[in-house]
Amino acid sequence: MSSTRVLRSEWTKIRSVASTVWTLGLAVVVTIALGMLISLLVKNDFDNLSANERRAFDPTFISFAGMSLGQLAMIVFGVLVVSNEYSTGMIRTSLAAVPQRGKFLFSKIAVATALALVVSLATSFAAFFLGQAMLGDHRAALGDTGVLRAVIGGGLYMTLIAVFSMGVAAMLRSPMLALGILMPFFFLISNILGNVPATRKVGQYLPDQAGSKIMQVVSPIDDDTPYGPWGGFAIMVLWVVVAVAGGYALLKKRDA
Structure with missing residues (x-):
């Protein structure tokens, strides 16, 4: 089967699964709505901030507050894209139609990544503009130093979360097992490791902790990370490459 036909087939699979x-859709709604709510709350409480808190005030990053939950929906998307065929048994039919397993997996990931990128970039820009509207006089402008990089970075961050999840799902095959590992890892374990002083130096190299750096315009006062926005993004990309490579290696090795 030609590469074009495989890509078209994967696109049909993704859009036909509700x-x-x-x-x-949930990722879009949650990210934008929560970002607007947090931005509004911060605006109303701005006068109560201390001098140090005002110096570290990052209106751009605040508008992305909803990504902490929106990324969970992107994790589910990434897992379902890959593991749905395993749970339904369609994987045997798919691999019979496309016996080149590398072409099969990377076509699936390419189509899903393109879709995730379009949705994520649109969500990031919408979250920024609507969040800044909620902040009123404390808002940032897209032309301010570092802001455009942060907004585009927000879209890239959400996309990479989805791709990382695809790689993990390809390794584990089971949607329940993949979600059972990824959800607590990003929502609980990563936050604990990144905020506890004893483990902070380890936590800052986890994919979400490092990747979210690209969305920051103003660094926190106590920020001691040894990398900048693009350095953190590179660390996240490395995690994604390892996950996808692991999924490909296991797909080649195992039976359907």
């Missing part, structure tokens, strides 16, 4: 479409 759960994958719904998870993308």
Whole structure:
């Protein structure tokens, strides 16, 4: 089967499964709505901030507060894109139609990544503009130093979360097992490791901790990370490459 036909087939699979479409929609709604709410709350409480808190005030990053939950929907999207065929048993049919397993996996990831990128960039820009509207006089402008990089970075961050999840799902095959590992890892374990002083130096190299750096315009006062926005982004990309490579290696090795 030609590469074009494989890509078209993967696109048909993704858009025909309601759960994958719904998870993308949920990521958009949650990210934007929570970002607007947090921005409004911060605006109303701005006068109570200390001098140090005002110096570290980052209106751009505040508008992305909803990504902490929106990324969970992107995780579900990434897992479902890869593991749906395993849970339904369609993987045997798919691999019979496309016996080149590398072409099969990377076509699936390429189509899902392109879709995730479009949705994530649109979500990031919407979250920024609506969040800044909620901040009123404390807002940032897209032309301010570092802001455009942070907004585009927000879209790239959410996309990479989805791709990382695809790689993990390809390794584990089971959607329940993949979600059972990824959800607590990003929502709980990573936050604990990144905020506890004894483990902070380890936590700052986890994919979400490092990747989210690209969305910051103003560094926190107590920030001691040894890398900048693009350095953190590179660390996240490395995690994604390892996950996808692991998924490919296991797909080649195992039976369907």
